Every structure is written in C-alpha cells, then in structure tokens.
Amino acid sequence: DAKTTQPNSMESNEEEPVHLPCNHSTISGTDYIHWYRQLPSQGPEYVIHGLTSNVNNRMASLAIAEDRKSSTLILHRATLRDAAVYYCILKGQSGYALNFGKGTSLLVTP
Amino acid sequence: KAGVTQTPRYLIKTRGQQVTLSCSPISGHRSVSWYQQTPGQGLQFLFEYFSETQRNKGNFPGRFSGRQFSNSRSEMNVSTLELGDSALYLCASSVQTGNTEAFFGQGTRLTVV
Numbered sequence: 001d002a003k004t005t006q007p008n009s010m011e012s013n014e015e016e017p018v019h020l021p022c023n024h025s026t027i028s029g030t031d032y033i034h035w036y037r038q039l040p041s042q043g044p045e046y047v048i049h050g051l052t053s054n055v056n057n058r059m060a061s062l063a064i065a066e067d068r069k070s071s072t073l074i075l076h077r078a079t080l081r082d083a084a085v086y087y088c089i090l091k092g093q094s095g096y097a098l099n100f101g102k103g104t105s106l107l108v109t110p
Numbered sequence: 111k112a113g114v115t116q117t118p119r120y121l122i123k124t125r126g127q128q129v130t131l132s133c134s135p136i137s138g139h140r141s142v143s144w145y146q147q148t149p150g151q152g153l154q155f156l157f158e159y160f161s162e163t164q165r166n167k168g169n170f171p172g173r174f175s176g177r178q179f180s181n182s183r184s185e186m187n188v189s190t191l192e193l194g195d196s197a198l199y200l201c202a203s204s205v206q207t208g209n210t211e212a213f214f215g216q217g218t219r220l221t222v223v
Contacts, residue, residue: 032209034209036212041216042216043114043200043202043214043215043216043217044153044200044202044214045214046211046212046213049209049211051209087153091209093208093209094165094166094207094208095158095166095207095208095209095210096143096155096158096166097155098154098155098168098169099151099152099153099154099155100145100152100153100154101152102152103152
C-alpha cells in the first residue's frame with residue numbers, strides 16, 4: 001500500500017488561499033490521489049481526486065506534480081467552515097486505501 | 111436525496127458479546143465500505159461490498175465480518191468483542207466500486223466495557 005506524508009497541522013487566515021501538501025514518492029502508475037476532509041464529530045467528506053492532470057471542482061483544486069510524487073490541495077479562499085483534518089490517500093485500481101493516515105489538521109483563524 | 115444512514119449512532123457492549131451495525135447507502139449506490147477509526151490507528155479500511163459480494167478486505171481478524179443485501183444495505187458484525195474494538199465505525203457508499211467519490215455516514219460509536 002503506497003504511503004503518503006502530510007504535515008501534522010497548518011494554519012491559515014480566513015479568506016486567504018491554503019495550499020495543503022502531500023508527498024507520495026512511492027506512488028504507482030495506476031494509483032489515484034484522493035483528498036477527504038473530516039470535520040469534528042462527522043464522517044469524512046470527499047473533496048477531490050485525480051490521476052495525472054490538475055483537477056478543479058466547486059470545493060477545491062488539486063495540483064499534481066509532473067512526476068506524481070507529490071500533490072497539493074488548494075482551497076482558494078479559506079473559511080471557518082474549512083477547519084478540519086484533511087487526508088491525502090492513494091487508491092489503486094481496486095479503489096480502496098488500507099489506512100487514511102493522520103492527515104493535516106487545518107486551523108482557520110478569523 | 112438522503113445521505114448514508116448508520117444505525118445505531120451509539121452503542122455500549124460488554125467484552126465477549128457480539129454486535130451488529132447497519133448501514134443504508136445512498137439510493138442507487140451499490141458499493142458499501144466499512145472503516146474503523148480510533149485515535150491511535152486512525153481510519154482503517156475493514157472491507158468493501160459490491161452487489162452482495164465482498165470485493166476487498168483490510169487487515170482485520172475474522173471476528174470482523176459483513177454482508178450486503180440485495181437492496182445494497184449492509185451490516186457488519188463483530189464477535190467476541192474486545193476492549194480494543196471500541197471505536198467509531200464508519201460506512202461509506204459509492205455508485206460503483208473503484209476510484210469514485212465515496213460518501214460517508216456519521217458513524218456508529220461503539221464502546222466496549
């Protein structure tokens with residue numbers, strides 16, 4: 001199971017962009033990069049996923065390095081509601097990840 | 111449309127007992143996955159069911175089992191409960207298996223005493 005490395009915590013000011021990094025140097029060619037976030041006392045929430053190209057949706061953007069060994073989740077304007085633990089996980093063709101890891105705890109301050 | 115529903119939300123059981131947790135996926139979703147979340151180990155994958163068949167399985171002992179019914183609803187069972195089984199059990203549903211968006215329920219908080 002390919003592993004990911006994320007910072008334990010990050011802090012951002014409200015209404016500023018946030019760049020959440022994820023390293024996955026042992027990623028295989030068929031692994032998809034998925035991001036989920038978990039707000040306190042809730043189940044995880046899907047954010048975005050991609051394979052090779054950068055991806056955008058209404059919640060965020062995903063920038064994937066050319067060698068795919070790292071990726072960055074971009075929240076364009078952080079709000080207080082974005083304070084959560086963000087998980088970067090890799091899913092192979094089978095479509096599951098054994099462990100979500102510890103994730104990055106994002107603190108957003110007004 | 112309704113989200114993923116897990117019942118019960120909270121449960122207290124005694125060591126040695128067994129427990130059954132239920133998950134109703136989003137209408138039209140045929141894949142259901144189960145996860146265990148603890149402060150020490152984080153979020154760990156238990157198993158995935160698709161069209162009533164177990165497709166993938168994590169690294170948990172045989173005490174943990176599950177099944178999926180023809181209406182895609184799923185149950186997971188833990189037998190001979192141990193104190194270490196105390197955790198938040200989360201269910202996620204997807205339209206299909208593979209690399210698709212998964213929608214999680216709020217979980218069942220199991221406490222083993």
